[in-house]
Amino acid sequence: MADFPFDVVGFDLDGTLLETHRDLGAAVNHALALGGFASVPADSAKDLIGGGAKIMLKRAIDDQGGLPDDEFHKLYKQTLAFYGDNHAVHTQPYPGAVEMLDELAARGVRVGVVTNKFEHFARAILGTLELVDRFDCVIGGDTMGKGRAKPAPDPILHARECCGGGRMVYVGDSSYDVRAARAAEVPVIAACYGYCDKPREELGADAMIDSLGELIPVLEKL
Numbered sequence: 001m002a003d004f005p006f007d008v009v010g011f012d013l014d015g016t017l018l019e020t021h022r023d024l025g026a027a028v029n030h031a032l033a034l035g036g037f038a039s040v041p042a043d044s045a046k047d048l049i050g051g052g053a054k055i056m057l058k059r060a061i062d063d064q065g066g067l068p069d070d071e072f073h074k075l076y077k078q079t080l081a082f083y084g085d086n087h088a089v090h091t092q093p094y095p096g097a098v099e100m101l102d103e104l105a106a107r108g109v110r111v112g113v114v115t116n117k118f119e120h121f122a123r124a125i126l127g128t129l130e131l132v133d134r135f136d137c138v139i140g141g142d143t144m145g146k147g148r149a150k151p152a153p154d155p156i157l158h159a160r161e162c163c164g165g166g167r168m169v170y171v172g173d174s175s176y177d178v179r180a181a182r183a184a185e186v187p188v189i190a191a192c193y194g195y196c197d198k199p200r201e202e203l204g205a206d207a208m209i210d211s212l213g214e215l216i217p218v219l220e221k222l
């Protein structure tokens with residue numbers, strides 16, 4: 001509808017649209033076990049998410065003394081292989097996600113995913129959950145090339161272009177998201193129910209939501 005204030009809404013994936021920490025945690029724990037490290041409790045996995053799988057595994061291993069690069073790399077590959085086979089065992093959309101996407105579609109708003117996950121994982125998960133066709137684009141941490149994932153502005157700007165341009169807002173749960181949106185000069189909403197790596201007031205978003213059901217009313221007031 002013409003009076004909606006945004007033409008495009010960009011969404012982060014982990015901790016914003018999808019609750020993914022149990023599957024990500026299982027992949028990291030698989031690699032930690034192979035490396036002889038202690039596993040991370042499922043809830044603590046939430047604190048490791050935001051910068052992509054490599055940063056997630058690195059944080060977990062560095063907390064236990066670290067590893068030389070070549071050994072780390074082997075475990076990183078094992079993490080990816082495990083996650084590839086087990087990407088949507090426990091993963092599910094947050095409550096209200098589907099209804100909110102329906103509502104945006106009914107209003108003619110275009111939607112894109114901008115995640116730091118590899119694009120093929122994001123597409124596979126959204127495919128398994130039968131959500132992938134709802135998005136006009138899926139931009140992963142590898143889509144734009146090295147050094148151009150969030151917090152760089154590139155993937156958000158690219159998503160806007162893929163969605164036909166216009167007024168965009170971005171929704172994400174971590175400081176990577178807020179920094180990327182700021183760099184892209186796009187307003188940003190913090191998903192405070194997600195895997196926030198900072199206290200909510202310190203994220204520096206333009207508005208905060210505690211559930212996806214709050215998003216559309218918040219956008220209408222922004």
Ligand SMILES: O=C(O)COP(=O)(O)O
Pocket residue numbers: 012013014015048049050051052053056114115116117
């Ligand atoms: O997998 C991660 O660590 C980050 O993914 P996100 O950008 O969708 O939150």
Ligand SMILES: [Mg+2]
Pocket residue numbers: 012013014015016049050172173174194195
């Ligand atoms: Mg996230």
